[in-house]
Every structure is written in C-alpha cells, then in structure tokens.
Amino acid sequence: MSSILDESVAVIGAGIAGLINAHVLLRDGFTAVQVLTRDSEPGGTWTADRTYPGLHLNNVHGEYRVSPLDMPPIAAEDGRLSGEDIHNYVQAFATQYLKGKIQYETEVCDIRRHPSGSGWRVEVRDVKTGTREERTYARVVLCTGGCSTAHIPAGLGTEAAASAGFAGMVFHSADFGARMGDLLEAVPSEAKDPEVAPIVVVGGGKSAQDICAYLANEGRKVTMVCPDFDAFTAGPKPLPAFIRKSRLLALFSPHIHLRTSLERFLHTTWLGKKIVDFMWHGLVDSSFKAAAIPADSPLRNTVSPYWHIRVNDEGIPQSNGFHALAVAGKIGLASPARMAAYGEDGRSVILDDGRSLPASAVVLCTGYTSSWSAMFNEDTMEKLGLAPRLVEPSELESYRWDYTTLADAPPLHPDAARWASTLYRGMVPAKFINRDFAVNGAVVSPNYGYTTEIAAHWISSYFLGDDMRLPLGPEDALYETARHAAWLRQRYPQIPTALNGSHTSDLAFWSWPQHADDLLEDMGLPVMRSGGNALTWPFKVVDLSEIKKLKEERDARRAQRSAHR
Secondary structure, eight states: OHHHHHSEEEEEOOSHHHHHHHHHHHHTTOSEEEEEOSSSSSOGGGSGGGOOTTOEEEEETTOSOOTTSOOOOOSOTTOEEEHHHHHHHHHHHHHHHOTTTEEOSEEEEEEEEOTTSSSEEEEEEETTTOOEEEEEESEEEEOOOSSSEEOOOTTSSHHHHHHHTOOSOEEEGGGHHHHHHHHHHHSOOTTTOTTOOOEEEEOOSHHHHHHHHHHHHTTOOEEEEOSOBOEEEEOSSOOOHHHHTSSHHHHTSOOSSOOSHHHHHHHHSHHHHHHHHHHHHHHHHHHHHHTTOOTTOGGGOBOOTTTOSOEEEEESOOTTSHHHHHHTTSSEEEOSOOEEEEOTTSSEEEETTSOEEEOSEEEEOOOEEOSGGGTSOHHHHHHHTOSOEEOOGGGGGTOOOOOGGGTTOOOOOHHHHHEEOOEETTTEETTOOSSSEEEOSOEEOSSHHHHHHHHHHHHHHHHHTOOOOOOSSHHHHHHHHHHHHHHHHHHSTTOOGGGGHHHHSEEOSTTHHHHHHHHHHHTTOOOOTTOOOTTTGGGSOOOGGGGTTHHHHHHHHHHHHHHTO
C-alpha cells in the first residue's frame, strides 16, 4: 500500500467537492495530492468574482458544509446562506486544511491516458503567463462540476446581438458578479430616467430570480422571459429541523430500491400513493399561499417539485425577494415565452410568440454545459466513457419499476430517451473500472456537503483497493449504469441527465439520503446513521457528526478483513 500512497493524485477543481476530496485523500495517507484550479482562489462556483449581493443558496446555516470544519455564525436573521457566506467558508477550509496543496491559476487543457496504459497525462496552462506544461499523474479525481461553462443558445449570444445591432450589454449569468457594476452604470435607474427600457433576464431558474430581485432592488426596470418557473417551498415560519434536516421528505420520494417497509407501503400501494400525492400537492399549495401568489399569476406556472430537480427553498418569503417583487409589479414577467432573437431596431428582443419587448440590456440565465469538453478530446471522452451514450430502443422498456407513485408521469424528454450517462454511481466511468480515475460533485444533491464527503471516502477507498461492492468489470458496470439510467428516465422523465454529465451524472435530489446510504453500503459501512425506531427514523435529524469518523471506520474494516485473510 505504501507504493500506492506515494503515487501522485491530481484533484481537478477547488470547489467543495475538490477540497473535501483532497482532504480525505491526504488523511488517508496519499502524500502527493495536488489540487488544480484555473481560479485565483478556492471556491469554484463561490469565488468572489462569481458571487454578488442577493445571491442566496437553498440552504440554511449548518448546511452546505463538510464535517471537518464548523460553519461560523452568519448575519442573516433567517439563517439563509449567501454566496458570500459560502465563499468565506471554503476560503477558511482551504487555509486550514490544504495549505500549499492548491495550485491556483492552473488551467487543465487536456487529460488523456498515458501511452503506457497506466496513469494520466495532464496538460496545464499557467493562466498568467500562458505557458503550457505536461504532467503525469497516477490518479485523477475530476471535481469541475457543471456550473462553470455557460450554455448560450444559438442566436442569443454576443455575436447575434452585434449582428442585429443591439446597443445594450449582453452576457451570461456566470459573469454577473464580475459585470454587475458595469451594468448598473450603463442602465440608469427608473427614478433617473422613467423612459429607460427594462433589463431583460432570460430564464426562470434561481439565478435568474436572484438577479431580477437584485436589479429591482437597485431601482432598475427588469423583465423576466421564461417558459416556466422553478418550483419552490416556502412557509410562514422556518421549518423545524425534524422536517428540514431529516429523512422525511426523502421518505416521500421513491428510490431505485426501497429499503424500508414504510417506503414500500408509500410507493407500492394505492393508499400510499394517495398519501404521497396529498403531501406534494399540499407542499405546492402551501408555498403559493405563503408567498401570496395570486391564483391567476404566471408565477404559478412552475415545474412539479416531485418530478423535477428545479426546486428552490425560499424559507420565509421576504418583501424584497423575487416573488414579492414580481407580485408587486416591480419585476415584469413574460411567461410562458422564450427569447428568440434580437430586434432589428437595436433596442428590443423578439419572443417566440412574435412579441417584441424593449430591452436596455440582456442577461442570459440559460444554464450551463459540461465542463469536461474543454479538458478531454472526443476520442478520450469516448474511450473513457465520459461521453453520453446512445440508448438502444429496446432499453426504453427493458427495466420497469412498478411503483404506484411513478404512475401519471409527465412525457419523456426526447433527449432523455436518446442519451444516457455511463458513469457508475455517477462517479466512475463504467468502461474503465481501473481504480485510478473518478468523479466527485457530478451528482445533484441538495445536501451537497454530506454527499460529496461520503463520495470522497468512497473514491479514496476505491483508489486504495479496499474490498468494496463494485461491478466485476466493464460489462457488469455497463449493465448497472444502463439499469440506473432507466430508473432516472422513469423517476425524472423530463431531465436529460447525460447532456451535462459533469453536473447531472446522477440525480439524488429528494432521495439524497438513500444515495448516501448506497455509497456507505458499497464500503461495507453502517447505513441510516441518524437512528430511530420503526416510527421515528424519518424525523431524526441527519447531521454531519454521523460521518465525521468515516476514515477510522474504513481503517478498522480494512484491518479486520486483513486479519481474516
């Protein structure tokens, strides 16, 4: 094992997933761990140039962290975490645990298998000097996420705007933190110029909502254009911990396997379905009521929180928040609609229904694409198994889960029917079960710190060659990933997971505790760690203290199995 521990490991990305993965590897004895990031500071999505006032997470204090470092008190009275809070937290973590281990302003340009068949060649570029260098690493952990490379639909980018003669600023929400000052300077407030055209924000997701609220609170006219809005949860007072931080909501979301009798009752019986439907409909209705959304408001045109992962936690609605400002008419809404083009007059945008809207600037909150295409050529992507896989028509009916709560599903998205991911557990390419390459942070989870920390231990055990529940080889791994892809098509039919594999290689949304248990079980460790009996377990608070000693547990299991050989 000492030879393995002395071999080099590249952790690519310095967000939460990259930082905790590097920390776990170092604690496990890997001596040559390097974190590579193109940024000048740690944080990934939460670096200073990507955060801005009004940017808030769907998390409260104590969430979105990892077990080695507690989160200090925050200023917000309602406990909501801001982008600045997370920025400060990851800075503190990197300073305390990874000093000298992070190489900043080091952009990874190419990753490919070493010609020897062992290890990886990684080409990097110094962001300051432009100098390129090729390095060799024995192992790679890819932690670049899927929220760094902007997706800009054809016809909406800066080239299209320039071609149409559009006079205002056009940029993606990824650049809002860096360019908001210029935007506010370029577009006067309504108080200074009542005739000023609105800033058009394209998209209905959380970043679009936060940006609209920020601009409206700064006195700017703003219009949101979107086909629909994210679902949201809200209430007149904060949810108690036994609801918010427990397994209760996970209980009402089916998993690929149902571990308990209560889950089996809820998701496989007629009465269970009635209870589950009542809960989700009640959650939607109570949230609309808490946010005072009128019955005829377009704000009610949201995706389903049960069938989708576009769900925001608004907590107690604020008077200066998106929904309140939209209801008050301080944020204009063009929905359902999509932006189709820029107007020929240079001062408007054209919607897909033919309408023309005046626009002084355009902020594109149109999502992100995979970060992997900038680091792997097509041949490597295909050979490694990171590229989306074409689904055989026979696969669409090969696997079925006869859960009553999966009846009445929305239509299958065409891209979901066509493409599938081949990442086993959302972390290891199924074609390449070689224990020297893994991905962390590509599984959608609302308790991101908890799940990425367990994943970091899973990956370290995988690299160490520990006895784990793993496919016997690529054929078995491909079978398991095909089966899991079929599950995701049935559970989340409207989400084409494979098209941004670096962000949605797996969807562990409401069922993130079940996903975490699967990883623990792979390592031969206890699951459902919050405790409780047959009646109380759904209400037990899930806390990071449950996983703080995972290294010691893994060490003990390894020693025990060695002793019995």
